[in-house]
Amino acid sequence: MANNTKADLLQWLAGGTRTYGWDAVIAYGRKDANALLRKQFIAGFADATTFPTMQGVIETGQLTKTLRNVQLGPPQLSFEASSLDESRARLTLRIVAGQVVTEGEGGVVQKIQELVPAFSPELFMNIALNKTDGGSTSAGELYLDLNDAYDFTTSLFDADDDAGQVQAGVFFRERFAELPQARRFTLGSVARVDGVFEVESFEVRTQMAPGANVRSAANFGDGAVLMFIKFRGGKPGTMPTPDAFRYLIPEDGFGATLILSASSLLTRLGESIGAYLGEGVTFQVTAAQNALVSAKASGEWSHVSVDPYSAGWQSGPACSTTNVYDRLDSFSVSSLTLSIDGEKLVLAWDETHQRPWYCFGMSWPCSQPALVFSETTSNSGNYLVDLAVTCKFVVRLNPAGEAIVVEQTSYASSVSCSDMHAPSPISNAQVESHFQAGIQSEVKDTFESIPDMTLPIGALSGLLFADSNSVRLKEAAAPQDLVCFGDIDSNTETPCLCPEDSVLGANGVENLTCNVAVAQWTLRDGDGNDDPKTVGSITAGRYQAPDMSNADGVSRQIIVTAHAVGGGQAHALITVLKTPLMVDPVFQVVSPAGRCEILAGALNTPDVEARLIAHWPEIAPSLTPVPDKPGAYVFAPGKSDKVHSLSLDRVEFTSKHHAGAVSSAYVLTQWRSDTATIIIDPEWTGPSTQAKLMLLATNDDWELVPYDGADWTLFAGDGSVDASGIYTYPERPEAGFAVVQAILDDDGYELRSHLVIPSLAKSFPVVSKYATRFRVLAVGTGGITLYWQRPTTQAKPYYTVLRDGALFCAGLYPPVPYMTSLEAGKTYKFTLRVTYKDDPQSYDCGPITVTVPLP
Known part of the structure; x- marks a missing residue:
């Protein structure tokens, strides 16, 4: 939607x-x-x-x-x-x-x-x-x-x-x-x-x-x-x-x-209009929640000045003049409202005002103008003024986007005066017309061109x-x-780089721009290294990625920093790939009857080409593109193989957009089950560039024990293994893993196993408070064996084994199999809990369900 x-x-x-x-x-x-x-x-x-x-x-x-x-x-x-x-x-x-x-x-x-x-x-x-x-x-x-x-x-x-x-x-x-x-x-x-x-x-x-x-x-x-x-x-x-x-x-x-809110808007505009009309005018917003909002004025519009009406006449030998005055210099604004109608602000005033008047007259002999013989000030009364004013305003954003400008777009008014009862012979109509024109002029001068109002919305x-x-x-x-x-x-004064986040291939180029003048450009990787061989180079915003041929990993993250002339910094993150062709996963295991998916892509394009290189062509493995999913392929291991125990097929990916670049994905199929287990000796104290491999199998007493004398071979991948099972990690991984096989003839029974060793295991040893590889094996009549590998932290672990949620056993066990007898035929759930002296948290593995074998 x-x-x-x-x-x-x-x-x-x-x-x-x-x-x-x-x-x-x-x-x-x-x-x-x-x-x-x-x-x-x-x-x-x-x-x-x-x-x-x-x-x-x-x-x-x-x-x-x-x-x-x-x-x-x-x-x-x-x-x-x-x-x-x-x-x-x-x-x-x-x-x-x-x-x-x-x-x-x-x-x-x-x-x-x-x-x-x-x-x-x-x-x-x-x-x-x-x-x-x-x-x-x-x-x-x-x-x-x-x-x-x-x-x-x-x-x-x-x-x-x-x-x-x-x-x-x-x-x-x-x-x-x-x-x-x-x-x-x-x-x-x-x-x-x-x-x-x-x-x-x-x-x-x-x-x-x-x-x-x-x-x-x-x-x-x-x-x-x-x-x-x-x-x-x-x-x-x-x-x-x-x-x-x-x-x-x-x-x-x-x-x-x-x-x-309309209430906040009208309040602030009312303050501006009130100040313009005079100190006595204020607005009060009145509205029910989520209804139409208006602001009603109170007070007086002052500084109104209407000229008096003057009249003169002769009656016999006497001459007379009279001035009729509007006695007030203000208007009540009780009906003046500010509202919003159809995206326009409307200032409206429609009110009938009762206003007092008085007149002052003089008479004198027409033949002697300087001799005043009569003054009259006793005449006064009230008259009505019907006043209607409508001003409309529009809201616009100023070009800088920093303020709302409210500007007047129209003005209309009408003024009428009535109910005047001036003394004879004064013409009421003439007085009303005179007052109307004066008030009309005052209204027009004030309301026809209200100054633009500015609301600093940018603030x-x-x-x-x-x-x-x-x-x-x-x-x-x-x-x-x-x-x-x-x-x-x-903010415009804040340094900012563009692009902020990008991905490049080795030796690739990215042009970065900054919104302010830059005094210096610097580079470093996530570990703080700034060697150009590691991080590349940058000149005037033009960044060139390093050569990644000797990189340990498949990518490296580089921080670009622009130091502004006026102070401050801006940063960009660039991920540099060892190869512009990417695959996921690089290695996986599939069962003989199974299928698995491989994803591949190229930098800035989904266009890739795949080629299957079979380990044993006679088995006829296959690779099929996934419809409507560019770069996705389904691998099938082929027909059953009764000769070989393992096959490692390789899928090679290329792209016409990246000439010479090649990436591979590997699929391992195990055609025959192992009869033993290979582990890396946790007690090995030799060089960190090597690992001691051990072949384990159960003896006649159903104990899992190491066997010596196996034939060790590197089936595929990186590194090497000698005759005693010492594996040497590669200096520069290519495949990213090794597959090591061990075979031993034990009185006519072949002990056979393989182990996949990731190449990064040497470079980045894992430190964890969890035990790993927790297994519960059913062995013999009424017996089980619990096995785990100890945590890799230096702290001393304390182990607790829970059976069906209750304590089964506990202690400072070494990382070797633990055997025990239970009721044959019954099913249990086991959890391994690891705790440490100065750590209140527990680190659980499991639960694992096992059924104890029957006789």
């Missing part, structure tokens, strides 16, 4: 004030909110405070996800579950760099993902938008804190994997808690300064766009952050219900909407983002409330 158009909103706003008693309401949409978050994220990354790379293990009992050198991208708000009843939104963080290794039962690697922006898992959470209390200079700050996030989900795990979703939430919540500075993002800082608009407080709500909860909709997730604002001296309004309040961001290309929009951003207004109208449409942009 589309959002409202501007015309729809104006029609709705014309039905009455829509601010529910608040002095102003501002709404800004997802695009502008996310731009604020992205700018802060990049600035924080430049200060080395935003999301350092993460290492860790997410253990569910079924799957283990090992995260190495993981980098999160900018947070992105969405509003598919938002309501005006609360102030929450959906927050998405993409995992844009690093490696994620998925292990299944028995610690077998199932998938390796080398993460790049094009193919990256996402982390989702609900989060509350909070505000701080105001102070002497601030009415408060609108912010979100990742520590307040809840209901975590992630595409690292299947949507129905409840345990995986819960444990992923626990993992990332812990990581966020370790970042007291970087976890908080500001969405608005409201200043408190003297002026026409002095914000005292505000409330926050979120709003979903129409139909934005439908995943297939073009505007899915669209919505807005709303701030309901009270000015000093005002009263807080009420909160609208979701079904009574329109979505305020129009689909006409605007990102923010500012509404000044209000600046207060609402009192840091480096403000609402840039583009259009304005006054259907009832004053509504302004615009966007949130950086």
